[in-house]
Amino acid sequence: MSSLRTREPGELFGPRMTLFADVLSVGLATAVACLPLVTAPAALSSACAVLRGVGQGQPATAGRYFALLRRRLRVGDLAAGAVALAGALLCVADLALAGAGLPGATLFAVVAAAIGTGALVVGLRACARPESLTDWPAAVRAAAKDTVRDPGGCGLVLLALATAALCAWMLVPLAFLAPGPLALALTAVDVRLAGISES
Numbered sequence: 001m002s003s004l005r006t007r008e009p010g011e012l013f014g015p016r017m018t019l020f021a022d023v024l025s026v027g028l029a030t031a032v033a034c035l036p037l038v039t040a041p042a043a044l045s046s047a048c049a050v051l052r053g054v055g056q057g058q059p060a061t062a063g064r065y066f067a068l069l070r071r072r073l074r075v076g077d078l079a080a081g082a083v084a085l086a087g088a089l090l091c092v093a094d095l096a097l098a099g100a101g102l103p104g105a106t107l108f109a110v111v112a113a114a115i116g117t118g119a120l121v122v123g124l125r126a127c128a129r130p131e132s133l134t135d136w137p138a139a140v141r142a143a144a145k146d147t148v149r150d151p152g153g154c155g156l157v158l159l160a161l162a163t164a165a166l167c168a169w170m171l172v173p174l175a176f177l178a179p180g181p182l183a184l185a186l187t188a189v190d191v192r193l194a195g196i197s198e199s
Contacts, residue, residue, distance in 0.1 A: 019054065019060065022054075022059070022060035022061060023051065023060065023180040023181060023183075023184050024177050024180050024181075025060075025061065025062045025180070026047050026050055026051065026060055026061075026062060026065050026179075026180045026183065027047070027176070027177045027178060027179045027180020027181060027182075027183070028062070028176055028177055028180070029047075029062040029065045029066060030043050030044060030046070030047040030065070030179035030180060030183060031175065031176040031177070031178070031179050032176075033046075033066075033069055034179065037081065037085055038078050038081030038082050038085060039073065039077070039078070039081055040081055040084065040085075041077065041080045041081050041084050041123070041126075041127055041132075041136075042069065042072050042073060042077035042078075042080065042081065043069060043179075044124075044127040044179065044182075044183055044186075045072070045077075045126075045127040045128075045132040045133065045139075046065055046068045046069045046072055046133075047065060047179060047180065047183035048127055048128045048132075048183045048186055048187045048190075049068060049130070049132075049133055050064055050065045050068060051183055051184050051187045052130070052187050052190075052191070055191070072133065076135075076136055077136070079136075080136045084123055087116075087119055087123075091112060091113075091115075091116035091119075094108070094109075094112040094116075095109060095112055095113065095116075098112060117158070118147070120161075121147055121154050121157050121158065122140065122143045122144050122147050123140075123143070124157050124161065124186055125143035125146055125147060125153070125154075125157060125186065125189070125190065126139040126140045126142070126143035127139075127183075127186060128143075128183075128186035128187050128189065128190040129142050129143055129146075129190060146190075146193055150193050150196075153189045153192065153193055156185065156189050157185070157186065157189055160181070160182055160185035160186065160189075161182065163181075164178040164179070164181065164182045165178075
């Protein structure tokens with residue numbers, strides 16, 4: 001912990017500011033990698049893996065991020081992106097149908113929003129799992145278990161997502177930096193749960 005308080009020779013701001021800058025650079029790289037949409041899960045998962053490596057002394061740089069992402073973009077990652085995109089479109093379509101004034105629309109909208117929110121939390125937590133680097137189904141299963149046994153972590157995930165969305169809404173250019181802090185928050189929630197499980 002004391003190493004976080006000391007500065008390297010020639011370092012202006014200290015390690016915490018360096019980590020903050022690294023998180024923003026990884027966030028920008030993640031935003032660019034998410035632009036094709038089907039690459040979003042792999043992009044966010046790679047960001048979480050790079051930021052998790054900081055705890056093991058590995059650098060959190062955009063170069064390391066893109067090197068990891070290049071190795072990752074395979075059929076399974078693109079299929080995960082297609083499933084996520086289809087789920088998002090289905091949820092939006094359901095909510096649009098509920099808004100059309102169908103009988104029971106209010107109850108249907110509440111149920112659809114709850115299912116969509118649950119699926120979103122599981123998906124985001126799956127991106128933070130180490131298993132997502134090689135096996136998406138295992139990552140989703142583990143994330144679903146985490147979601148059930150750690151409701152506090154789910155609240156933190158939703159809070160992090162709401163904060164990222166609010167920042168992007170208030171100042172549009174921040175949308176390109178928001179994935180970095182979001183990935184950091186997702187990784188921290190996963191590491192937090194691992195620490196609780198070990199104690």
